[in-house]
Amino acid sequence: MVGKLAGVAVALAAGFVLPAYAASIETLFGPYMSPGTEIAASTEANFSGLVTPRWTTWETPNWTGAIKPETEADLQNIVKIAKANNISFLATNGGHGAGICYGTISGIDINLSNFNSVSIDVANNELTIGAGVKIGDIIQPLYDAGKAVPHGNTDCVGMIGATLGAGIGIGTGIYGLGIDSLKSVRLVTASGDLVTASRTSHPELFWAIRGAGANFGIVASAKFQLQDQVNNGNVVRGAYTFPGSANRSVFELYKSFDDFIPPELSLQLGISYSRATGTSQIALTYFYFGPLSGVQPYLDAAAALGPTTNSTSILTQPALYNSLQNGECTIGSPISGGTLGLGKTDVPTLQAVFAELVAFNVANPTTYVGQSVFQRYDNKLTLQTPSYETVYPWRDIKTFWLHLNFYLSPALEEPAANLTKSMRAKLQATSGFATPHVYVNYAYGDEGPAAWWSLKNLPKLVVLKALWDPKKLFGKANPVSGC
Numbered sequence: 251m252v253g254k255l256a257g258v259a260v261a262l263a264a265g266f267v268l269p270a271y272a273a274s275i276e277t278l279f280g281p282y283m284s285p286g287t288e289i290a291a292s293t294e295a296n297f298s299g300l301v302t303p304r305w306t307t308w309e310t311p312n313w314t315g316a317i318k319p320e321t322e323a324d325l326q327n328i329v330k331i332a333k334a335n336n337i338s339f340l341a342t343n344g345g346h347g348a349g350i351c352y353g354t355i356s357g358i359d360i361n362l363s364n365f366n367s368v369s370i371d372v373a374n375n376e377l378t379i380g381a382g383v384k385i386g387d388i389i390q391p392l393y394d395a396g397k398a399v400p401h402g403n404t405d406c407v408g409m410i411g412a413t414l415g416a417g418i419g420i421g422t423g424i425y426g427l428g429i430d431s432l433k434s435v436r437l438v439t440a441s442g443d444l445v446t447a448s449r450t451s452h453p454e455l456f457w458a459i460r461g462a463g464a465n466f467g468i469v470a471s472a473k474f475q476l477q478d479q480v481n482n483g484n485v486v487r488g489a490y491t492f493p494g495s496a497n498r499s500v501f502e503l504y505k506s507f508d509d510f511i512p513p514e515l516s517l518q519l520g521i522s523y524s525r526a527t528g529t530s531q532i533a534l535t536y537f538y539f540g541p542l543s544g545v546q547p548y549l550d551a552a553a554a555l556g557p558t559t560n561s562t563s564i565l566t567q568p569a570l571y572n573s574l575q576n577g578e579c580t581i582g583s584p585i586s587g588g589t590l591g592l593g594k595t596d597v598p599t600l601q602a603v604f605a606e607l608v609a610f611n612v613a614n615p616t617t618y619v620g621q622s623v624f625q626r627y628d629n630k631l632t633l634q635t636p637s638y639e640t641v642y643p644w645r646d647i648k649t650f651w652l653h654l655n656f657y658l659s660p661a662l663e664e665p666a667a668n669l670t671k672s673m674r675a676k677l678q679a680t681s682g683f684a685t686p687h688v689y690v691n692y693a694y695g696d697e698g699p700a701a702w703w704s705l706k707n708l709p710k711l712v713v714l715k716a717l718w719d720p721k722k723l724f725g726k727a728n729p730v731s732g733c
């Protein structure tokens with residue numbers, strides 16, 4: 251195989267004028283793939299069936315083709331051939347990656363969805379999944395086994411893609427971060443080798459995988475430590491909506507969780523504007539991984555504020571996560587976003603941000619719907635892992651602010667981005683952090699590597715990047731060197 255690949259590279263060096271992939275991606279890669287691998291140039295009819303569907307049409311990569319491989323050896327050969335021929339690529343799965351760096355990518359989409367194996371080893375408390383597994387693929391099997399692993403909230407997001415940034419969700423307080431349950435990965439590196447990274451095998455690489463994983467290779471499979479499911483897998487959800495006029499008291503209630511929140515509890519505070527009713531609104535949702543009696547006093551405090559709607563339900567974890575998909579799995583809409591980590595809540599700042607969001611909605615009544623969500627996840631368990639363990643640095647974040655702009659007119663793309671940045675600047679000023687703490691998986695893209703991985707971690711990260719991926723084949727969506 252090495253000889254064949256060298257032959258391809260030499261043939262190219264000897265005289266093709268056009269980039270080889272523009273001539274025939276099939277000719278270049280096809281002979282070195284397993285029989286089930288599918289390949290298409292972007293001009294071919296079957297391309298749309300092969301390329302990973304993207305959640306947002308904002309800042310879409312310019313795909314020149316797509317390959318849907320079947321085996322780890324295929325992945326290795328794709329990397330070797332692409333490198334030998336100077337072809338850019340991005341490995342994708344859930345298609346939920348978003349940010350301005352994606353718009354700078356031009357190359358081949360490596361669609362990982364064939365790697366969809368899920369294996370639960372109850373005796374050894376281990377979960378092993380392939381690169382194509384989505385969060386929704388593991389929820390029911392884990393529930394059935396009475397086990398749990400930290401994961402994000404949205405079914406259709408890639409499980410490994412989310413974990414490589416940190417892996418946060420409503421279960422963070424009780425199960426921790428995804429990276430803290432990650433035991434090992436099988437990774438195709440820039441040399442095309444398949445290596446295992448863990449605490450004992452390439453530990454420095456494993457440090458970088460846990461927070462900046464997309465920059466170091468294609469994770470073919472990942473092994474997680476399982477935990478026992480709490481509360482028989484049942485979760486209490488208390489959902490409240492308030493009129494916008496109640497903002498101060500609702501924000502004060504949210505702030506009251508700054509110093510202490512039970513590990514079993516997480517909050518989502520959503521601020522938005524309804525085009526249907528022409529009114530602003532606040533949604534406050536409680537998720538409690540324990541019995542109703544444990545969360546009742548907190549629910550009573552929300553009910554005492556006089557919500558417009560109020561519902562409490564006890565759901566199995568599969569039913570709960572299924573209910574959380576509120577357009578998040580609808581693909582192909584123009585949605586831009588932004589984020590910031592907060593160490594404290596400042597009520598006047600939240601009020602100012604809410605007012606700005608509402609004003610923008612009102613100014614663009616037919617072409618824009620924006621919403622922000624403040625996700626309060628308890629970080630006591632997260633802080634138990636020493637900061638030197640992982641390149642993910644922001645264990646002190648208490649609230650993850652995630653803003654989404656749904657804009658129907660392209661003319662609104664820039665104004666919506668400016669709105670995001672303006673809200674972000676307001677929140678940063680009172681975040682409790684001197685420098686921006688940005689969860690890389692939610693990043694807008696302009697924050698830069700220090701905001702994603704911290705100034706302290708950057709020197710080590712840069713050295714490891716130069717060692718493992720000197721030609722910068724990987725991580726173009728959030729590069730170690732910025733985009």
Ligand SMILES: Cc1cc2nc3c(=O)[nH]c(=O)nc-3n(C[C@H](O)[C@H](O)[C@H](O)COP(=O)(O)OP(=O)(O)OC[C@H]3O[C@@H](n4cnc5c(N)ncnc54)[C@H](O)[C@@H]3O)c2cc1C
Nearest residue numbers: 342343344345346347381402403408411412417418469727
């Ligand atoms: C609606 C929505 C909800 C979200 N909810 C959560 C949440 O609850 N918790 C959370 O932590 N994050 C969440 N995220 C963020 C999410 O973790 C990131 O967007 C993540 O990168 C998505 O992975 P993907 O496979 O779906 O996306 P893709 O676009 O397919 O990939 C995104 C990035 O991950 C890389 N990648 C994916 N798989 C691999 C692999 N096997 N090996 C190497 N690199 C890989 C890609 O190369 C790319 O850089 C959410 C995002 C959206 C849009």
